[in-house]
Amino acid sequence: MPEVRVVNLTKKFGNITAVDNVTLTIRDQEYFSLLGPSGCGKTTLLRLIAGLIEPTSGEIYIGDKLVNDVPPEDRDVGFVFQTFALFPHMTAWNNVIYGPKVKGFDMKQATTVGHEVLEMVKLHERLDAYPGELSGGMMQRVAVARALAAGAQLLLMDEALGQLDAKVRNEIRYEIRKMAKDLKLTGIHVTHDQSEAMAISDRIAVMRKGKILQVGTPQELYMNPDSIFVAHFIGESNFLEGYVTGKNKEGNIIIELREGTKVEALNGSFSEGSNVVLSMRPETLIVEHGLQEGQNVVSGVVERITFEGSSIRYEIRLDNDEMVIAIKPTLSGDWLEVGERTKVFLPVEYTRVFPYPETGLKEELSVA
Amino acid sequence: MTERITETLDKLSSRNVVKYVVYASAIIIFFSLIFIPPIAGIFLKWDNIQFILEQPALVNRALGAIQNSFIIALTVAALDLIAGIPMAWLIARGKNRWLSIIDTLADIPFIIPTTALGYSLLLFWSGSGGVSALFGESIVSTGWLLVMLLHFTFSFPVVVRVMVGALLDYKVEFERASRTLGAAPFTAMRTVTFPVLRPAMISAFILAFARSVSETGATIVVAGVFENGSVFIQNIKTQFAVSNPALYNGAVVFASFILITVSVGIFITIRLLGPKLKLPLKRVRPQTERKLSYKTAERSRNTVILAVFFALILLPSLFVALSAFEAIPTPTFTNAISGSGIWSDYWQSLLLSYGVGGIVTVLNIIIGLPAAIIIARNKAGKFMSSIFDLLVNVPLVVPSIALGVSLGIFWTSSLALPDFILLVLAHLAITYPYFVRSMAAAVERISPDMEEASRTLGAKPLGVFRTIVFPLTKYSMLSGAIMVFTRSVSETGATLAVTSKLQTAPVLLVNWIKQVVPASQLDIALASGFLVLFSFIILLILRLVVGREEKY
Numbered sequence: 001m002p003e004v005r006v007v008n009l010t011k012k013f014g015n016i017t018a019v020d021n022v023t024l025t026i027r028d029q030e031y032f033s034l035l036g037p038s039g040c041g042k043t044t045l046l047r048l049i050a051g052l053i054e055p056t057s058g059e060i061y062i063g064d065k066l067v068n069d070v071p072p073e074d075r076d077v078g079f080v081f082q083t084f085a086l087f088p089h090m091t092a093w094n095n096v097i098y099g100p101k102v103k104g105f106d107m108k109q110a111t112t113v114g115h116e117v118l119e120m121v122k123l124h125e126r127l128d129a130y131p132g133e134l135s136g137g138m139m140q141r142v143a144v145a146r147a148l149a150a151g152a153q154l155l156l157m158d159e160a161l162g163q164l165d166a167k168v169r170n171e172i173r174y175e176i177r178k179m180a181k182d183l184k185l186t187g188i189h190v191t192h193d194q195s196e197a198m199a200i201s202d203r204i205a206v207m208r209k210g211k212i213l214q215v216g217t218p219q220e221l222y223m224n225p226d227s228i229f230v231a232h233f234i235g236e237s238n239f240l241e242g243y244v245t246g247k248n249k250e251g252n253i254i255i256e257l258r259e260g261t262k263v264e265a266l267n268g269s270f271s272e273g274s275n276v277v278l279s280m281r282p283e284t285l286i287v288e289h290g291l292q293e294g295q296n297v298v299s300g301v302v303e304r305i306t307f308e309g310s311s312i313r314y315e316i317r318l319d320n321d322e323m324v325i326a327i328k329p330t331l332s333g334d335w336l337e338v339g340e341r342t343k344v345f346l347p348v349e350y351t352r353v354f355p356y357p358e359t360g361l362k363e364e365l366s367v368a
Numbered sequence: 369m370t371e372r373i374t375e376t377l378d379k380l381s382s383r384n385v386v387k388y389v390v391y392a393s394a395i396i397i398f399f400s401l402i403f404i405p406p407i408a409g410i411f412l413k414w415d416n417i418q419f420i421l422e423q424p425a426l427v428n429r430a431l432g433a434i435q436n437s438f439i440i441a442l443t444v445a446a447l448d449l450i451a452g453i454p455m456a457w458l459i460a461r462g463k464n465r466w467l468s469i470i471d472t473l474a475d476i477p478f479i480i481p482t483t484a485l486g487y488s489l490l491l492f493w494s495g496s497g498g499v500s501a502l503f504g505e506s507i508v509s510t511g512w513l514l515v516m517l518l519h520f521t522f523s524f525p526v527v528v529r530v531m532v533g534a535l536l537d538y539k540v541e542f543e544r545a546s547r548t549l550g551a552a553p554f555t556a557m558r559t560v561t562f563p564v565l566r567p568a569m570i571s572a573f574i575l576a577f578a579r580s581v582s583e584t585g586a587t588i589v590v591a592g593v594f595e596n597g598s599v600f601i602q603n604i605k606t607q608f609a610v611s612n613p614a615l616y617n618g619a620v621v622f623a624s625f626i627l628i629t630v631s632v633g634i635f636i637t638i639r640l641l642g643p644k645l646k647l648p649l650k651r652v653r654p655q656t657e658r659k660l661s662y663k664t665a666e667r668s669r670n671t672v673i674l675a676v677f678f679a680l681i682l683l684p685s686l687f688v689a690l691s692a693f694e695a696i697p698t699p700t701f702t703n704a705i706s707g708s709g710i711w712s713d714y715w716q717s718l719l720l721s722y723g724v725g726g727i728v729t730v731l732n733i734i735i736g737l738p739a740a741i742i743i744a745r746n747k748a749g750k751f752m753s754s755i756f757d758l759l760v761n762v763p764l765v766v767p768s769i770a771l772g773v774s775l776g777i778f779w780t781s782s783l784a785l786p787d788f789i790l791l792v793l794a795h796l797a798i799t800y801p802y803f804v805r806s807m808a809a810a811v812e813r814i815s816p817d818m819e820e821a822s823r824t825l826g827a828k829p830l831g832v833f834r835t836i837v838f839p840l841t842k843y844s845m846l847s848g849a850i851m852v853f854t855r856s857v858s859e860t861g862a863t864l865a866v867t868s869k870l871q872t873a874p875v876l877l878v879n880w881i882k883q884v885v886p887a888s889q890l891d892i893a894l895a896s897g898f899l900v901l902f903s904f905i906i907l908l909i910l911r912l913v914v915g916r917e918e919k920y
Contacts, residue, residue: 071547073548078548079544079545079548085539087560087564088542088564098546099549099550102546102549102652103652104655146545150548150549150550156548
């Protein structure tokens with residue numbers, strides 16, 4: 001049940017900096033996710049915390065104790081590996097009681113601990129089967145039970161749900177969160193799946209290229225992303241390039257988009273002439289029959305329609321040749337057709353403006 | 369023109385009849401050339417056994433010698449594991465850049481023809497110029513201790529090679545998981561890594577055992593009056609082959625029969641019981657095991673193993689080079705280069721050795737490839753293929769002199785085959801498992817998906833082999849071929865058994881050392897030196913080839 005703190009942590013592999021001067025605090029009993037595209041350094045950060053690799057510089061604290069020189073076996077962490085890493089030469093049961101046994105417990109004590117954790121993960125059958133004979137979901141449960149039986153206070157999960165079927169995954173991720181909460185554990189969950197991170201985390205750190213871009217609750221990250229990348233990686237966003245031509249009386253800025261269309265946007269801190277990117281969530285755009293010309297109304301042609309069940313997704317090519325995506329509830333009933341000319345309203349209150357990235361918009365959005 | 373031939377062959381290969389014929393002939397060739405002759409031959413002269421049974425003294429001598437063979441082989445294989453695993457661990461896990469050099473050095477005793485190696489050890493341990501000079505007397509004189517040292521030396525690289533490979537393939541994730549669950553490094557190694565690597569340890573043990581039981585040439589050189597099974601057969605040959613052929617045949621058949629049966633028995637026992645042998649996770653003592661995991665403990669282990677390697681293995685193996693250099697400014701060197709006197713025989717024998725080695729290598733590739741594919745892809749059905757896999761190993765564990773005896777009887781009793789053909793057949797039988805095993809392992813590493821993808825894209829079976837399997841396994845094929853070649857060049861026992869007219873280089877060297885042919889110390893040292901030199905060149909090629917393989 002410890003707090004985990006890393007300070008100015010850096011890990012280099014040769015010329016590659018996998019974790020770049022990261023400072024982060026994960027609170028006691030928090031369920032925390034490290035989210036980012038593959039190669040962003042999230043797994044390296046998790047392994048540094050577990051002590052499986054040694055940092056190039058910086059400090060790691062677990063519950064106020066500096067653990068840089070503490071070997072992994074003494075950090076009281078439970079690590080659930082992406083491939084589960086169940087020992088192939090031991091049965092499920094022997095895997096589970098491995099931790100107590102290597103800590104010198106006798107058979108009786110180990111058995112007691114084993115039964116306790118198996119009760120928690122609701123695993124009662126097939127305990128004498130070898131890992132090779134178990135299904136993905138079972139292996140997952142055994143891996144978690146094994147980590148818990150070793151007396152872990154800190155549960156580290158490295159893409160541990162990635163190998164499971166979608167259905168099993170959705171079911172098991174809530175169970176793990178609930179278990180961590182019931183046992184008052186601190187959990188750190190590494191994933192590249194933003195919907196998984198959003199669904200189970202108290203807070204999320206979004207990582208890219210070894211750095212942490214933003215830390216916040218799922219809602220904060222969705223509603224107030226403070227970078228183009230976070231706006232793009234969490235949920236979905238439209239990005240329109242333009243430059244600031246001035247301010248209006250309310251203090252909002254006026255942006256001239258490509259081909260001269262002018263729109264109003266929140267945030268007055270940009271000076272005239274600066275290049276910016278206007279970002280809007282697809283569900284905030286309004287596309288309706290009978291929209292009138294006016295402020296922040298642009299027009300275009302519906303190019304593609306995707307029916308997604310509860311919502312319909314329209315891809316619209318604006319007259320300045322940029323594409324925007326608008327998502328409408330299916331039950332609104334006001335449906336458009338492919339090839340239809342339409343107007344799109346961009347409500348000012350949902351606009352977010354970012355400075356135009358130095359490396360270009362395309363590079364900024366790339367998840368590589 | 370060649371394109372049209374490949375096209376025709378490609379088309380042919382998709383016909384079931386052709387596939388059937390190719391795989392069936394691979395199996396027929398295996399049984400008729402490799403498997404049956406080395407076993408069936410002795411039964412053709414079974415009747416002669418009565419002549420030795422009439423002489424209890426000789427029977428006892430044979431049994432004693434055979435017992436020595438197995439005691440030495442089992443002890444040496446166990447010692448090899450004890451010394452070889454820490455060494456392999458150091459090479460596979462160490463971070464020092466000098467380790468790749470150590471890795472290469474570890475192969476040296478494997479690649480030097482054992483006879484030259486034996487002579488080198490003889491000079492080092494008991495010659496007047498070796499370590500003995502420091503103490504004024506022979507430290508280890510010829511006899512069982514020197515035989516043990518010799519066998520330990522040449523089988524050590526086998527264990528290191530197998531274990532390094534296994535450690536590199538091993539998923540370190542298991543060990544990491546064990547650490548996060550509270551195990552100290554030593555505990556993790558003991559409870560997780562070693563049990564997972566048990567199959568590799570078993571095969572390393574079998575290979576070391578087989579090498580030791582088979583070796584003849586170098587053992588003769590260092591044995592003195594000591595006899596093991598192979599030396600006994602050779603001694604009987606010099607003693608009785610001419611004076612009492614019936615007794616000679618009886619003794620040889622008797623000894624070969626016991627050697628073959630016991631070897632195969634031990635091999636099957638280890639193969640069957642080894643995997644079932646479970647070391648239960650007994651109670652762990654965290655404090656003690658933690659101490660064994662300390663960096664100081666690890667460092668002292670590494671120091672000890674490197675000291676053992678340099679002092680007991682590398683230095684004695686290369687000691688002959690020193691004497692060979694001494695020979696360079698002397699007339700011996702000019703004689704050697706100009707090939708005068710006994711040296712003309714030397715170059716001829718070298719030519720014969722490399723010629724037989726080359727032929728055997730080519731034959732192995734032709735008949736071994738389909739066999740490897742049968743094993744790797746279960747082409748003969750799952751059950752039959754695994755039986756085949758097991759049988760392929762038999763020539764490996766049969767002591768090569770016994771194999772030669774039996775194979776020689778088998779072929780000469782029905783056909784009057786010339787000695788050269790017999791020599792090739794014997795070497796083919798001995799080297800066959802090496803090529804097939806390494807190729808089968810390489811083919812197994814290729815996912816069947818890739819072959820299937822190639823088929824769905826329109827390739828015929830032979831096309832799949834040309835475009836997918838061959839490019840992905842060509843380095844394994846090359847290193848397998850080099851292994852076959854060096855094994856053949858090194859082989860003494862079977863050569864002695866099948867021919868007395870033809871002299872390969874190691875046989876000639878044995879004759880020089882035993883003074884069957886009068887040769888000076890300088891002659892012998894220089895002759896061994898050349899063999900070491902050529903082996904180095906082969907080792908260099910091997911390293912370049914295997915080094916390049918890693919990009920896949």
